[in-house]
Amino acid sequence: MKKPGSSRQTTLDKFIGRACPRPQPESRDVEEHNRDCNEGDGRVSSVQIDTEAAKTWMYPVNFPRRDYQFSITKTALFSNTLVVVPTGLGKTLIAAVVMYNYFRWFPDGKIVFAAPSRPLVVQQIQACHNIVGISQEWTIDMTGQISPTKRASLWKTKRVFFVTPQVLEKDIQSGTCSIEYLVCLVIDEAHRALGNYSYSVAVRELMAAQVQLRILALSATPGSKQQAVQQVIDNLYISTLEYRNEDDADVKKYVHNREVELIQRKKTFVAIILGRNGQEAVEIDNKLVEAMRPFATRLCAIGVLPTRDVQTVWFQNNLNSNFL
Secondary structure: OOOOOOOOOOOOOOOOOOEOOOOOOOOOOEEEEEOOOOOOOOOOOOOOEOOOHHHEEEEEOOOOOOHHHHHHHHHHHHOOEEEEOOOOOOHHHHHHHHHHHHHHHOOOOEEEEEOOOHHHHHHHHHHHHHOOOOOHHHEEEEOOOOOHHHHHHHHHHOOEEEEOHHHHHHHHHHOOOOHHHEEEEEEOOHHHOOOOOHHHHHHHHHHHOOOOOEEEEEEOOOOOOHHHHHHHHHHOOOOEEEEOOOOOHHHHOOOOOOOOOOOOOOHHHHHHHHHOOHHHHHHHHHHHHHHHHHHHHHHHHOOOOOOOOHHHHHHHHHHHOOOO
């Protein structure tokens, strides 16, 4: 059964309520391509579209073209898309190109890039400036350290926002974020969109308000269970899944061999842990698991570990390595 307001946008038609022709902005080192529009879902936004700019979409030619990046970008421009590509294979470029085209198409529209960590945010900011040339005049990096009052002012004056999931959720719920002007939302580390995580809540609020916007979700590790992946797709109102792995023909030639160094723990260390009385062993084990959790998350993201579950990795390694 389809939930009220749950229709998932797949084209640009009916994306806007009023059209406003404007001169097409000049752009260097870009290649223009005709867009293909089909009938939309009828939901309305108050943001005006530049009808001339929307006749084309642009893709950078100042970087080597990879067919899978080009194909995924084209899909993501015209449907709410979950992009699953291994780390290091160009999700950042895809996001930058999608953001840039919505920046062109909707001169009054606002674009949001949300990511849970600073390195991811910095990487995307650099891509938007260096790859597609979005002016720093229009961009702002907003964290929870900026006061709500200041953020409210920035939501009104800027057009491209780099935020944490928590800031996005809070500003939507408080009314600080000008949701009626949102035209594109890019969600990095989209596999986190489970349950009541900030991503899920923010998108749910936007859909409840009938905001018409493009959603692009990015992940290198969407989850190993079909149920979890489906929940991400449902929570983010995804209509298209673009999946590539390292063995796909159009990706394989860009994959470099990883150098993995396996560091084993000493037998005596594990023996000491397991040799203590029950309660002390549990407490020490919990502290070790907590200390290893951020490292396991990173290693899982780049494919070194099969899961982020530290305890699973911990005990499997103990058994498989014959430490005891």
